[in-house]
Amino acid sequence: MVFTLLLASVALVLVAAALALWSGASAREQRQVSLQHAEQRLARGGPGGALPEPGTAPTGRARARGERPWDALLRRAALPTGWRVPLLVVGMSLLATWIATARLGTWWMVPIMLVLCTLVVWFWLSRRIANLQRRLLRQLPDFLDNLVRLAGLGNSLQMAFQTATAQVPMPLRGLLDTTLSHTRSGLDLDRALAQASQPYRLEPLNVLAVVLGVSVRIGGRADQILQRMADFMRDLDQAQQELMATTSETRMSAWVLGLLPPICAVLMAIASPDFFQPVIHEPLGHKLLLGALVLEAAGGFLLYRLAKSI
Template identity: 55%
Template structure:
């Protein structure tokens, strides 16, 4: 029975990985098409000027994990991938040997994958908040540059020089695409595609409209900057108001899992019937299902506030 449960868990993990890869095929194909377009634009310039270096274009990540690590503010090299994946092999093996059950090793692997996913999501969310917080100052710098007679393209390039990471690499990528022959609005949209930030998409629309049609884009950028500052202040007040509720949801959701894991590692004999007896396995599966449902309900309650 334990072997059957182990094989079923592995099959579910492989199916989930296959679905994730299938869903990300379209995004990867679009990224490869953009990279190929940039390379074809760069090729004539490099052939005409062999003594000069080609324009600096940030390479589009070809692998999903590299993009994920970069969005989380981590190094996208193989060393970081090994550091994150190594506990996923060591902890399940150690836990399975400790309790003498491969099923507990699978549960440990799932818990580690869940914890790693939540940690990466938290880092990505913090990086997104920093990106949004940098946008008003960048827009105001663009307004000042455009107010003294510069075009939007020149104002964008000048304002980029005063920006710090994590927004700076995105803007540098957009400038690299423009040097390859792409329009500024499309270059910005392509550079910010992985982040899916609405302010950058709005800025791309404003730049495209101003370049092709004209108008007082500086006023629109100023109003957008003021609106983003007001939104940031409202979000901070909302987070401060709901912080106690969200923390309570985290504690209630993680306390049963951490308590069961601690008790199982401290006294393996206590949990042996849960893995070797038919009734114990049913109770264990029921507890996992109830924990999943409870965590989902707490998540929805915390998100609805």
């Protein structure tokens, strides 16, 4: 029965990872298709200055040399890249797992603690990513207004971009500085922006890269488009704030209801191991524990769908 519990715990980890990948795959695919469609239309309509084919430099999908697989996730969460943060998270998770296993004296606490640590880290990273994206989107309209003002004074788009970058605070300043460093290495402005903004996965930055590419290669009144983008982003941000204020209680309740039962059960088991000994050693306790895991997985999935549907 213990082996069955181990398999059930491993299955919960795999289900959580599959849900994370499934929730972001459709949005990423839709953004990629829309950008490729826009590039193809511009390439067919441009006078000799066609944009590159989809899948080349503007998509920025080629991983930088020496970049680790988790560096993009760490940058998206406003964390330092490298080995320090992953090792710290893994070390704390293993320490908590060892304490729980030593306290209860059974190895089936290992997969359960790993599942809980994975959910806690996922929740922590998702909150940091959402906060960083919100800060970037709130700073972007002011940057676009300054860019439009400098371009209206007669500056070229590249010079206006460089001058406006110097007046932007963090965290948007770091992204724009990375864009300028890419332009100094030989990339066009739109390609540099697309490559620098790829880890953040923000649709307005991808649209801004397309607008800059059209202005540089084809020409036109890019300042009017940028001004409309800034106004639209302000209206969208205000609407999103009102929606978040309305649905924040439901979303937070889903997180609390999903994480509270397993966390409380583990804390109670660590605080009073003798109370949980029948659950660990008796066949009926194994059945109750397996049923609790199945119900928790089903309830977590339903709460996840409820929070995503808002």
